[in-house]
Amino acid sequence: MNPYNLPNWxxxxxxxxxxxxxxxGVQVLLVLAWGVTLFTLIAxxxxxxxxxxxxxxxxxxxxxxxxxxxxxxxxxxxxQTLADGVKLLFKEDVMTPQQDKFLFTLAPAIFxxxxxxxxxxxxxxxxxxxxxLPVGALLVFAxxxxxxxxxxxxxxxxxxKYSLLGGMRSAAQAISYEIPLVLAVLxxxxxxGSMNLLDIVEAQRGPLGPLSWYWFYITPLAFxxxxxxxxxxxxxxxxxxxxxxxxxxxxxxxEYSGMKFAMxxxxxxxxxxxxxxxxxVFFFGGYNSLLAGVALPWxxxxxxxxxxxxxxxxxxxxxxxxxxxxxxxxxxxLSWLLDQLEKISWMVLKIYTFIFFAMxxxxxxxxxxPDQLMGFSWKFLxxxxxxxxxxxxxxxxxxxxxxxxxxxxxxxxxxxxxxIVWAVIVFGGVGVFCMLMSRQxxxxxxxxxxxxxx
Amino acid sequence: MTTASPAPExxxxxxxxxxxxxxxxxxxxxxxxxxxxxxxxxxxxxxxVLRLVTTINGEIVKDMEPVIGYLHRSKEKMAxxxxxxxxxxxIDRVEYLSSFYDHYVYVTAIEALADLKVPKxxxxxxxxxxxxxxxxxxxxxxxxxLLDLGATSPFFYAFREREAIFKLxxxxxxxxxxxxxxxxxxxxxxxxPGWLDDVRKVINELPFRFDEYEAIANKNPIVMDRCxxxxxxxxxxxxxxxxxxxxxxxxxxxxxxxxxxxxSCYNEVEFDVPTATEGDVYARYKVRMxxxxxxxxxxxQLLDNMPGGDSAELRKLEKEHAKVAEEIAAAKKRVTVAxxxxxxxxxxxxxxxxxxxxxxxxxxxxxxxxxxLMVFKPPAGEAFSMVESPRGMLGCYLVxxxxxxxxxxxxxxxxxxxxxxxxxxxxxxxxxxLMAIFGSLDIILPEVDR
Numbered sequence: 047m048n049p050y051n052l053p054n055w056x057x058x059x060x061x062x063x064x065x066x067x068x069x070x071g072v073q074v075l076l077v078l079a080w081g082v083t084l085f086t087l088i089a090x091x092x093x094x095x096x097x098x099x100x101x102x103x104x105x106x107x108x109x110x111x112x113x114x115x116x117x118x119x120x121x122x123x124x125x126q127t128l129a130d131g132v133k134l135l136f137k138e139d140v141m142t143p144q145q146d147k148f149l150f151t152l153a154p155a156i157f158x159x160x161x162x163x164x165x166x167x168x169x170x171x172x173x174x175x176x177x178x179l180p181v182g183a184l185l186v187f188a189x190x191x192x193x194x195x196x197x198x199x200x201x202x203x204x205x206x207k208y209s210l211l212g213g214m215r216s217a218a219q220a221i222s223y224e225i226p227l228v229l230a231v232l233x234x235x236x237x238x239g240s241m242n243l244l245d246i247v248e249a250q251r252g253p254l255g256p257l258s259w260y261w262f263y264i265t266p267l268a269f270x271x272x273x274x275x276x277x278x279x280x281x282x283x284x285x286x287x288x289x290x291x292x293x294x295x296x297x298x299x300x301e302y303s304g305m306k307f308a309m310x311x312x313x314x315x316x317x318x319x320x321x322x323x324x325x326x327v328f329f330f331g332g333y334n335s336l337l338a339g340v341a342l343p344w345x346x347x348x349x350x351x352x353x354x355x356x357x358x359x360x361x362x363x364x365x366x367x368x369x370x371x372x373x374x375x376x377x378x379x380l381s382w383l384l385d386q387l388e389k390i391s392w393m394v395l396k397i398y399t400f401i402f403f404a405m406x407x408x409x410x411x412x413x414x415x416p417d418q419l420m421g422f423s424w425k426f427l428x429x430x431x432x433x434x435x436x437x438x439x440x441x442x443x444x445x446x447x448x449x450x451x452x453x454x455x456x457x458x459x460x461x462x463x464x465x466i467v468w469a470v471i472v473f474g475g476v477g478v479f480c481m482l483m484s485r486q487x488x489x490x491x492x493x494x495x496x497x498x499x500x
Numbered sequence: 501m502t503t504a505s506p507a508p509e510x511x512x513x514x515x516x517x518x519x520x521x522x523x524x525x526x527x528x529x530x531x532x533x534x535x536x537x538x539x540x541x542x543x544x545x546x547x548x549v550l551r552l553v554t555t556i557n558g559e560i561v562k563d564m565e566p567v568i569g570y571l572h573r574s575k576e577k578m579a580x581x582x583x584x585x586x587x588x589x590x591i592d593r594v595e596y597l598s599s600f601y602d603h604y605v606y607v608t609a610i611e612a613l614a615d616l617k618v619p620k621x622x623x624x625x626x627x628x629x630x631x632x633x634x635x636x637x638x639x640x641x642x643x644x645x646l647l648d649l650g651a652t653s654p655f656f657y658a659f660r661e662r663e664a665i666f667k668l669x670x671x672x673x674x675x676x677x678x679x680x681x682x683x684x685x686x687x688x689x690x691x692x693p694g695w696l697d698d699v700r701k702v703i704n705e706l707p708f709r710f711d712e713y714e715a716i717a718n719k720n721p722i723v724m725d726r727c728x729x730x731x732x733x734x735x736x737x738x739x740x741x742x743x744x745x746x747x748x749x750x751x752x753x754x755x756x757x758x759x760x761x762x763x764s765c766y767n768e769v770e771f772d773v774p775t776a777t778e779g780d781v782y783a784r785y786k787v788r789m790x791x792x793x794x795x796x797x798x799x800x801q802l803l804d805n806m807p808g809g810d811s812a813e814l815r816k817l818e819k820e821h822a823k824v825a826e827e828i829a830a831a832k833k834r835v836t837v838a839x840x841x842x843x844x845x846x847x848x849x850x851x852x853x854x855x856x857x858x859x860x861x862x863x864x865x866x867x868x869x870x871x872x873l874m875v876f877k878p879p880a881g882e883a884f885s886m887v888e889s890p891r892g893m894l895g896c897y898l899v900x901x902x903x904x905x906x907x908x909x910x911x912x913x914x915x916x917x918x919x920x921x922x923x924x925x926x927x928x929x930x931x932x933x934l935m936a937i938f939g940s941l942d943i944i945l946p947e948v949d950r
Contacts, residue, residue, distance in 0.1 A: 113656065
């Protein structure tokens with residue numbers, strides 16, 4: 047019936063429209079139709095998100111620096127980004143004869159394409175997602191690294207020295223920070239036992255509520271490594287070396303103007319959105335509510351959403367609010383709809399929390415130097431993520447060979463000896479590592495503070 | 501720029517990463533090629549129109565040559581074509597971030613030439629203005645320095661405090677940045693009533709703000725990583741290039757004109773000269789932050805010991821004096837034209853009274869000696885005066901031939917000398933270090949080009 051893994055509602059819709067969805071030929075057509083539909087949906091969602099994020103960034107930065115931010119166009123400056131977008135649309139698209147025209151035009155497209163594809167992987171709810179592939183986690187990072195080619199190409203094709211430096215920096219940065227990023231996610235995949243993003247979200251529902259999400263449940267280490275690397279991956283302060291404006295004017299997009307520049311701009315914010323969404327999916331329980339998985343006093347556990355958890359006593363039974371509303375108001379599918387809405391709200395709320403965090407960082411921190419950037423990744427993040435991966439592997443396959451998240455909490459007492467050993471391994475490893483690092487740093491500092499030659 | 505100075509102790513060309521070979525070099529088995537980058541004249545971090553012709557290999561700077569002159573406005577030649585007073589407003593534009601200092605060296609040079617006595621109150625007001633100006637200049641430096649490192653927010657915080665001080669300048673001089681306030685032997689006008697209290701209010705608030713800044717930046721690991729051990733200079737380098745100011749004090753030399761050659765009333769106030777020994781970017785940062793606190797200390801003492809106190813009291817005193825003067829004038833009149841039924845006062849008594857008439861003490865005045873500014877002609881001669889400006893030693897050499905126009909005016913700006921050391925500090929460092937090192941030197945281009 048659905049061999050290409052298309053969303054059920056899409057297939058159902060076409061069956062209702064009179065298509066013979068069992069026919070293999072029709073199924074191929076459906077795949078194409080789904081591609082077009084999906085791209086349109088994503089383009090709309092991504093642009094709406096970016097338009098909001100740009101305004102949000104300006105407002106947050108204004109708040110950090112005690113200014114008012116945009117407040118002229120529309121109420122609270124809501125239309126400011128649209129006005130800016132229209133301005134960029136009508137601007138002249140400057141191209142000098144020295145530039146490689148083909149690559150110069152291709153670069154923004156290569157930059158923006160993977161980001162938009164990534165939107166398809168984000169499970170906003172268990173219903174609202176583009177695709178849920180069994181290799182989702184792998185493909186997400188494979189795709190996100192394609193963007194770098196766009197940056198390098200833009201730097202090369204611009205025939206500008208600042209752009210070239212920016213492009214080179216972006217390549218070095220992407221290579222360095224994708225490794226800890228993927229190593230951190232590997233720990234998640236080990237624990238969830240699946241690379242499907244939907245499964246990963248579902249697996250995070252545990253008896254401890256927010257603490258059973260992977261940011262805490264695996265080790266906070268994996269989450270911290272992922273968070274730092276993801277900010278480096280989307281080139282934001284303190285890792286915005288490819289476009290360091292005080293050094294490289296505007297970095298790889300110095301020569302771009304008009305709509306081509308707008309595409310870079312759009313893709314950068316869209317990438318930030320996707321990265322924050324992935325952080326939420328991997329480490330913050332995706333669309334699960336804050337209390338999902340917690341045991342209820344009257345038996346059973348909280349569902350993914352508050353609205354579909356049995357909470358209202360009726361006829362001697364507990365009934366979810368959504369079902370009660372549906373029965374009272376006689377609206378078909380209302381319970382399901384409310385459930386989906388709540389899931390989207392949780393997801394969006396969590397995503398914007400992380401986006402806010404990234405903006406906050408931008409208002410606070412200065413920029414690293416390229417050598418420090420590389421050193422931080424290779425000497426600090428990668429060893430940390432390897433320690434973390436080792437600890438998680440031991441935890442996963444030695445202590446709880448037959449898995450199950452519940453066993454950790456249900457039989458926590460039986461594992462106390464192991465937990466001690468595990469804690470010694472993890473914290474001891476981190477401690478020894480930090481000690482070595484600090485000794486090295488101290489030696490460096492001593493050298494730096496050596497008396498001047500005069 | 502290639503300067504004809506003797507080679508420093510440590511040859512800069514021996515630094516790792518430097519190669520005399522231009523073009524293709526082989527480093528770590530890689531064939532690399534040098535690239536010449538023109539940083540400026542329009543570039544976000546040159547703060548004006550400086551052009552740095554930089555040769556880089558990857559990110560390593562191999563050679564750097566500053567090209568200056570894009571902002572040359574013949575400020576020195578202009579002095580020869582107009583009267584001393586007409587030239588004064590243009591001085592503000594020589595160094596627009598701390599122009600009280602430029603005015604000060606100019607008027608003190610003329611005062612030395614014409615032998616004009618300056619009341620103490622004037623000197624105190626001048627010192628308050630200059631010290632506040634040092635704070636605004638350092639605040640702007642703090643903001644732009646961190647902006648160059650990539651932190652945007654401190655810039656806005658620094659400008660907020662700077663604006664509060666500019667409000668004070670506006671109250672006393674009428675302008676935020678182009679003051680034109682000091683006069684030959686005095687100041688343009690006395691401080692408005694209540695101004696001293698306003699100053700006190702602002703500078704009472706400032707130390708808390710500085711604490712906030714230091715909380716943002718001092719212990720920030722990224723700032724420390726980018727500043728500590730970067731752009732280290734030795735004392736010998738500084739002497740060779742004639743670097744002065746905070747850059748010199750960051751090398752452990754307590755060289756401050758206010759202490760070594762006390763001008764104005766700096767021998768009457770207590771203050772320390774902040775120094776650091778490391779000689780790197782971070783040391784320069786620390787010295788400047790400490791200097792702002794010292795400036796506040798100086799201003800507090802000046803406010804407390806201001807001759808004549810607040811101008812409101814002085815105005816009251818002046819009014820009383822005017823009343824007495826009126827009485828005397830009336831009595832004088834009556835000596836010659838006595839009223840009906842009245843005995844004419846004795847002329848000798850009136851003369852005695854006029855002698856005893858109270859007068860504002862010299863130190864309470866805002867003009868020492870009335871000078872007709874339009875036809876002012878100092879006697880022929882030459883004078884050199886110098887001060888410790890926020891950027892280092894600022895000097896003005898003035899030659900007069902007895903005419904209403906100067907024969908020659910020469911400015912010695914600290915920025916010019918401080919800029920010459922930049923290439924030697926940059927060679928062998930990474931390209932992003934340029935922002936830290938160049939920012940830490942606190943160069944202002946109008947002063948370099950004049």
